[in-house]
Structure formats: C-alpha cells, structure tokens
Amino acid sequence: MRRTIFTLAASSTLLLAACTSGSTSTENPDATAAAAAAAPAGGKASIFVIGGKSDDPFWSKVKRGVDDAAKVVEANGGKVTWLGPQNYDNLGPDAAKLILTAKSQGATAVIGADWVPDAQDAAFKSVTSSGIPVFLYNSGGADAAKAVGALTYTGSDELLAGKAGGEFFAQNGVKNVLCVNTLPGAANTEARCKGIAEGVAASGKSTQLPLPSSNFGNPTAVTQAIKAALLKDSAIDGVVTISTQDADSAAAAIEQAGGTGKVKLGTFDMDDTQLSRVKKGKQLFCIDQQPYMQGYLAVSQAFAYNAYGLLLPQSPLLTGPAIINASNVEAALAGAKAGVR
Known part of the structure; x- marks a missing residue:
C-alpha cells in the first residue's frame, strides 16, 4: 500500500500541523x-x-x-x-x-x-x-x-501529535492520563508526553511514568510498572504509551489492575493488534505518523x-499526526496488513 488516507477524528490533528506558525x-x-x-x-x-x-x-x-x-x-x-x-x-x-x-x-x-x-x-x-x-x-x-x-x-511533529492525543482523551471524558515513557530523555518521546499533558490540560492532567530504557521491549517489566502505577492512583482513567509494544503491556496492566472499562488506552504508532483493539472498542486510539x-x-x-x-x-x-479511532480504523487496518502502517 503506497497511499495513505488521513481521516481524522480530532479536529486539531492535521489542522495544527498545517497552520501552526514556526513548527x-x-x-x-x-x-x-x-x-x-x-x-x-x-x-x-x-x-x-x-x-x-x-x-x-x-x-x-x-x-x-x-x-x-x-x-x-x-x-x-x-x-x-x-x-x-x-x-x-x-x-x-x-x-x-x-x-x-x-x-x-x-x-x-x-x-x-x-x-x-x-x-x-x-x-x-x-x-x-x-x-x-x-x-x-x-x-x-x-x-x-x-x-x-x-x-x-x-x-x-511529536509535540503536536501529543496535543492531538491529549485533546482526544479530553473529548472522551478522560481526566487523568498516565504517559508511559520507556525511552526517557529522548527528544521525541519527551515531546510526546509533553504534548499529551498540554492537550488534556483544559479539562484534566497528565503525568509521565519514566521507565529505564532497558525495559523497552520487556513486556513483563512494563506491565508490572504500569499495573503498580494504576493500583497506586485509582484516579488514573487514561494510559498512553510511546510504542505499540508498550501498548500491549499497558492493555495487560489495565486488565490485571481491574481497570477494564474504566481506564482508556491510547498509543503512539500502531499495528494489527492495536487496531484490532480499537475496532473491538477495547482501545480508544492510535496516533499514526506513517x-x-x-x-x-x-x-x-x-x-x-x-x-x-x-x-x-x-x-x-x-508525515503526521493522524488520530486513528473507531471511525476510521478499517482504512488503517488495510495499511497495517500491508506492512506499511
């Protein structure tokens, strides 16, 4: 698949990318x-x-x-x-x-x-x-x-991508977002979490959960860290991750912490698994950067x-960002199956 259609549910996503001066x-x-x-x-x-x-x-x-x-x-x-x-x-x-x-x-x-x-x-x-x-x-x-x-x-633009994700959380009633960062200190992941916080700020808040970069790709360690954070703060009603691997860990953590149906999940990037969860209503969104x-x-x-x-x-x-949610997930699934999204 060589052509990708941007279909946005968050009105700010590509409008911001097209209109924000200087960035x-x-x-x-x-x-x-x-x-x-x-x-x-x-x-x-x-x-x-x-x-x-x-x-x-x-x-x-x-x-x-x-x-x-x-x-x-x-x-x-x-x-x-x-x-x-x-x-x-x-x-x-x-x-x-x-x-x-x-x-x-x-x-x-x-x-x-x-x-x-x-x-x-x-x-x-x-x-x-x-x-x-x-x-x-x-x-x-x-x-x-x-x-x-x-x-x-x-x-x-990772800051704009984060803002779009934060705004989409807010539009869906999320008030307290945990941004899980398994590559702390990297400019792009820090910008993602900062953008999430800015996007949700009008009606809620976001805090970052920095984890050692050695945990990246370690599903057990990431799952346990997110689960512990959710059990420590029952007010968390949204979790966003910087990668699809971490999103799988977050989904497991939400279930293990008893947050199914209460804690909404989002992630940067996407794959078949994330899109399948979005389609089934088990994940709120993915942020695509193509x-x-x-x-x-x-x-x-x-x-x-x-x-x-x-x-x-x-x-x-x-090349982004674009919010992928239940309204446009089918087109994204086609690209993911082709190995390009």
Whole structure:
C-alpha cells in the first residue's frame, strides 16, 4: 500500500500541523540555492540511513520505505546502507557513533533521527561541516535540522501529535492520563508526553511514568510498572504509551489492575493488534505518523539532492499526526496488513 488516507477524528490533528506558525510547513531557505547548484555528489550516491533496532516493529516499517526508495537509487548505480543500534540502552552515544561511521565510510548523504541532541548534534555537525548533506527524519523537527545544518526534516511533529492525543482523551471524558515513557530523555518521546499533558490540560492532567530504557521491549517489566502505577492512583482513567509494544503491556496492566472499562488506552504508532483493539472498542486510539513514508521520503529526497541538486522548499515535510479511532480504523487496518502502517 503506497497511499495513505488521513481521516481524522480530532479536529486539531492535521489542522495544527498545517497552520501552526514556526513548527510546521515553512519554506526552506536552502532550497533555491540547492536547485540551482550542480549535483553535490558528483557521481553515484552512497546514502546512509541511521534507524532503530532491526527487530523493532516500528522501525521495520521505516525500513520498508527505505528499501522501496532504495530501488531507484540502485537503478541509478548508487546504494543505500542501513545502520542501527543493537539496543536502546545508550541510544544517543550509540547513534552518534553510527553517524560518524556513515561519514567514515564515504557517505554522500546521511539520514538520521536526532533522538538525543546533546549526544548526537556534534556528530551531525561533523558531517555537515565536511560538506556531506544531512537529512533529519523521525525525530528532531525543523529547529533541530537548522541547529545541526541539516537540509530538511521529514516526520511527525511529536509535540503536536501529543496535543492531538491529549485533546482526544479530553473529548472522551478522560481526566487523568498516565504517559508511559520507556525511552526517557529522548527528544521525541519527551515531546510526546509533553504534548499529551498540554492537550488534556483544559479539562484534566497528565503525568509521565519514566521507565529505564532497558525495559523497552520487556513486556513483563512494563506491565508490572504500569499495573503498580494504576493500583497506586485509582484516579488514573487514561494510559498512553510511546510504542505499540508498550501498548500491549499497558492493555495487560489495565486488565490485571481491574481497570477494564474504566481506564482508556491510547498509543503512539500502531499495528494489527492495536487496531484490532480499537475496532473491538477495547482501545480508544492510535496516533499514526506513517513510518513507511518517513523512510521512503527521506531517501527519495537525499537521492534527488545527490543526483540532481533538487530540494523541496517545505521544511519540515510532515508525515503526521493522524488520530486513528473507531471511525476510521478499517482504512488503517488495510495499511497495517500491508506492512506499511
């Protein structure tokens, strides 16, 4: 499935993404110069993409987009190389090493997520200062791209995504939201929880439950931590997680804590399991950022710049957010079954 339909139940979701000044669609001042310049690579493209773990369900969708866009690069004699960490225990420093690895291996363009700016920005600047174009995706935003000298950002605005989720919770009567963060300190996950709090603030509140990053992908540990939080505070009537794996753990925790029917569940990102729960009325929503499109568009832009000096004037190029709920879940299910949503 190559085309994704955005059907929104929260009126703010893409309206915010389209209309918020300074954090959404703004002109890229480098685009005109890039379009007029000779192809920066001067030869065959060698594009390096820094992504997540190979067994992370979210990143497998991003890589699917990367792989599809790579077919065009390869047809023109170039190549695309994927680099990812073994785990998320030391995410920022590990990502910085991968960025420098890409530089040392002759990259003509580097695509990366700015998850932990304090740890990664020096590496990104090392790449850009050497004349290699950098394209941020997934995490960072337009401000981060400007800070490290990247040409553009492709992905979701995580703060806006969180706000949309918080507002949707509020519209459905939720007053006290627990935001479970298994990657605390990462810029994108912190922005998600901050956005949830801002979105629900008019009629309720949200607190963050930060868990060690070693718990990411550990369903037993995450389930027990969420269950303990729910038993400690009976006023919690909403739980939101930063990933689909954690959403599965949260669903189990809600049931074990006796919160079925009382505690509403939402998550960032989605898969067949989450969408099935939404369809059955057992989960309130998912927030889609179209990971396939992030990978596909980032590689396509890097190749177009390397090969022809082309650069779109819009930065950031937003791939979300979209609230997926009972009203539009069928279309999302089709994309999930195809492995791209």
